[in-house]
Amino acid sequence: MNDQSYQIEEKDGNRFVTVSNASASCRISLFGGHVLSFIPSHDNRDRLWVSPVAVLNGERPIRGGIPLCWPWFSDAHGKAKGELPSHGFLRTQMWNISEFNCDGTTSEMVLTPATTKGPGFSYACTVKLRLKIASKLTVSLETTSFEEQQAFTVNCALHTYFDVNNIADVTLEGLSGNYKDKLEDWAVKPAPTPYTFNGETDRIHQEAPQTLTIVARQSPYITIKSAGHDSIVVWNPWQSAASMSDMDAFGYKQMLCVETAVTNGTTLNPGDVHTLTQVIA
Numbered sequence: 001m002n003d004q005s006y007q008i009e010e011k012d013g014n015r016f017v018t019v020s021n022a023s024a025s026c027r028i029s030l031f032g033g034h035v036l037s038f039i040p041s042h043d044n045r046d047r048l049w050v051s052p053v054a055v056l057n058g059e060r061p062i063r064g065g066i067p068l069c070w071p072w073f074s075d076a077h078g079k080a081k082g083e084l085p086s087h088g089f090l091r092t093q094m095w096n097i098s099e100f101n102c103d104g105t106t107s108e109m110v111l112t113p114a115t116t117k118g119p120g121f122s123y124a125c126t127v128k129l130r131l132k133i134a135s136k137l138t139v140s141l142e143t144t145s146f147e148e149q150q151a152f153t154v155n156c157a158l159h160t161y162f163d164v165n166n167i168a169d170v171t172l173e174g175l176s177g178n179y180k181d182k183l184e185d186w187a188v189k190p191a192p193t194p195y196t197f198n199g200e201t202d203r204i205h206q207e208a209p210q211t212l213t214i215v216a217r218q219s220p221y222i223t224i225k226s227a228g229h230d231s232i233v234v235w236n237p238w239q240s241a242a243s244m245s246d247m248d249a250f251g252y253k254q255m256l257c258v259e260t261a262v263t264n265g266t267t268l269n270p271g272d273v274h275t276l277t278q279v280i281a
Contacts, residue, residue: 069259111129160278
């Protein structure tokens with residue numbers, strides 16, 4: 001392992017990893033296996049948003065960056081709401097660096113969680129978070145079922161918070177078809193044209209394209225490529241941000257979540273591998 005191309009900082013009971021190369025820099029919290037920042041060298045603009053009042057000491061999931069949702073998404077775990085943690089348990093445990101390589105312009109890191117078993121999920125499998133840090137950031141959440149394990153189903157998501165400077169100036173390009181609106185009891189509605197934002201948004205698009213673009217004034221265009229998904233989730237809390245203790249009341253103006261997700265379940269048979277990938281440029 002070449003450990004000369006990243007640095008580890010210990011603070012408030014958490015460990016933070018900074019990876020730097022000629023192409024970009026990336027900051028990762030080992031609590032949650034959570035990418036906090038990705039800054040390409042060609043424009044020095046962070047693609048990710050983290051709440052200025054996010055809790056980073058491991059007491060609760062981090063608001064912003066790229067939270068990992070697994071083995072379920074939201075409260076879709078077959079239990080009563082609140083009985084098990086929303087979005088699963090990967091985002092609330094410490095992760096370890098298991099592999100690292102860097103050639104000067106591209107860094108590759110593999111992180112593994114302390115455990116893949118928890119309340120509501122006892123299947124034998126491994127999970128790896130693979131990061132490729134170059135002029136683009138590639139994030140892959142890889143689930144591998146053991147050969148002796150019976151088939152099981154997971155939902156998962158890369159719950160990415162993008163920095164958009166001003167949500168009122170944002171257009172999301174590449175989404176069409178219908179979506180399910182969580183705010184209106186999952187009513188099915190057509191995607192807006194153009195896809196702009198003027199209020200609280202919580203939508204699951206199941207016509208899931210491979211490429212999307214966030215177009216925003218005074219910010220670089222952000223291109224998002226997805227693979228291994230069946231859904232794109234679009235979320236902005238708008239006025240509901242005021243009720244969140246880890247988000248400023250007006251923090252919604254600077255962020256937009258565009259999430260690469262599996263919300264209909266993917267079944268892994270013995271020895272199967274599923275990889276959920278998001279590429280950010």
